[in-house]
Amino acid sequence: MTVGLQVDNLRYRYGAKEALKGVSFTLEAGAFGALLGPNGAGKSTLYGLLTRLFTTSEGRIEIAGHDLKAQPRAALARMGVVFQNQTLDLDLSVRQNLSYFASLHGLSGRDAATRIDAALDRLNMRERAGEKARALNGGHRRRTEIARALIHQPDVLLLDEPTVGLDAAARRSITDHVHQLCAEDGLTVLWATHLTDEVHDPDRLIVIHQGEKLADGHAGDLRGGADLSDYFLSLTGAQA
Numbered sequence: 471m472t473v474g475l476q477v478d479n480l481r482y483r484y485g486a487k488e489a490l491k492g493v494s495f496t497l498e499a500g501a502f503g504a505l506l507g508p509n510g511a512g513k514s515t516l517y518g519l520l521t522r523l524f525t526t527s528e529g530r531i532e533i534a535g536h537d538l539k540a541q542p543r544a545a546l547a548r549m550g551v552v553f554q555n556q557t558l559d560l561d562l563s564v565r566q567n568l569s570y571f572a573s574l575h576g577l578s579g580r581d582a583a584t585r586i587d588a589a590l591d592r593l594n595m596r597e598r599a600g601e602k603a604r605a606l607n608g609g610h611r612r613r614t615e616i617a618r619a620l621i622h623q624p625d626v627l628l629l630d631e632p633t634v635g636l637d638a639a640a641r642r643s644i645t646d647h648v649h650q651l652c653a654e655d656g657l658t659v660l661w662a663t664h665l666t667d668e669v670h671d672p673d674r675l676i677v678i679h680q681g682e683k684l685a686d687g688h689a690g691d692l693r694g695g696a697d698l699s700d701y702f703l704s705l706t707g708a709q710a
């Protein structure tokens with residue numbers, strides 16, 4: 471199999487507090503990986519390490535074949551990130567937000583315009599390109615951020631609780647769009663959430679709790695005949 475994302479025996483401490491206690495998993499290229507964990511499980515810590523907001527000497531991360539510690543630039547170039555907090559410039563148009571990001575990646579002119587159009591098409595946002603980000607609802611702002619994260623054509627897309635604050639229809643739409651990116655474009659996705667209804671049966675499901683991995687497999691196999699939230703609750707004792 472071609473590996474999209476590999477995390478091997480990752481540990482991280484905040485002083486005496488051990489936030490990750492040796493977490494390992496591998497996502498095949500093109501997989502939708504749902505990282506499910508209750509508050510405090512260690513999801514944000516894992517994302518911080520994956521994006522090199524901070525580093526650890528314990529464990530190894532590989533992104534699309536590049537070791538994050540040994541080849542950070544090459545590894546990060548293969549990664550797109552959608553953070554939990556909104557990061558658009560609300561006074562710029564959708565297209566301007568994407569153009570700014572493209573130029574940060576050294577893209578300009580016709581090449582940038584082509585990539586921006588393709589990314590906006592992918593998220594059904596092309597017809598909104600001229601609107602100020604401020605005029606968009608929360609769901610369309612998130613779609614713009616996802617389109618922006620695709621401009622440099624990453625192999626791996628990380629999303630940290632991307633549906634926080636969205637209504638049910640927008641949540642469904644974003645979740646479906648990202649599943650399509652895996653199925654149709656071969657993108658490897660890691661989607662952190664504590665909402666079980668965002669996980670589909672064929673998805674790869676990784677459950678973490680208190681810094682440890684409790685389960686890893688296809689969601690449908692793991693839950694068996696049970697409801698996924700009941701399964702999650704029985705594993706973690708937490709509220710789904």
Ligand SMILES: Nc1ncnc2c1ncn2[C@@H]1O[C@H](COP(=O)(O)OP(=O)(O)OP(=O)(O)O)[C@@H](O)[C@H]1O
Pocket residue numbers: 484487488489507508509510511512513514515516
């Ligand atoms: N700066 C910090 N100093 C000390 N402990 C921290 C710090 N940041 C996080 N922690 C602790 O590390 C553990 C993992 O936190 P983390 O934020 O990674 O969890 P999470 O799964 O992202 O939770 P949430 O869904 O609430 O964001 C928690 O016990 C948290 O209290």
